[in-house]
Amino acid sequence: MMQQLAPVLVLGAVVIGFAVLMLSLTFMAGPKRNPTPEKQMPYECGVQGIDMRTTKFPVKFYLTAILFILFDIEVIFLYPWAIVYVDFLKRGPFIFIEMAFFMVFLTFGLFYVWKGHALDWD
Numbered sequence: 309m310m311q312q313l314a315p316v317l318v319l320g321a322v323v324i325g326f327a328v329l330m331l332s333l334t335f336m337a338g339p340k341r342n343p344t345p346e347k348q349m350p351y352e353c354g355v356q357g358i359d360m361r362t363t364k365f366p367v368k369f370y371l372t373a374i375l376f377i378l379f380d381i382e383v384i385f386l387y388p389w390a391i392v393y394v395d396f397l398k399r400g401p402f403i404f405i406e407m408a409f410f411m412v413f414l415t416f417g418l419f420y421v422w423k424g425h426a427l428d429w430d
Contacts, residue, residue: 371426382414 341347389407396403421427 368426368429375421375426379414379418382410382417385410 386407389403393403
């Protein structure tokens with residue numbers, strides 16, 4: 309058991325060590341900040357920025373992004389299923405029924421979001 313787990317533990321240690329090393333080098337070699345009021349001002353494309361504390365963004369942008377990520381990740385599960393579908397079909401219809409339930413839940417979620425007017429851009 310430990311022989312199978314050893315490469316994963318070594319890889320985890322290398323990743324953690326690399327992350328700590330990079331953060332340490334960035335902290336030591338990076339520029340030191342000397343904040344001044346001019347440096348703290350928002351700046352974009354050569355135009356003096358406006359005060360962003362009073363600007364409110366609609367929640368629709370965030371909601372649309374979250375819904376896109378949600379449905380995109382759910383659809384990603386279809387690819388591995390399509391790859392192994394032919395192999396598992398020989399054993400019985402269980403994999404087809406399971407994916408049918410998954411698609412029903414996915415479709416129900418889409419209609420729920422649609423009826424809740426989350427996709428409207430009024």
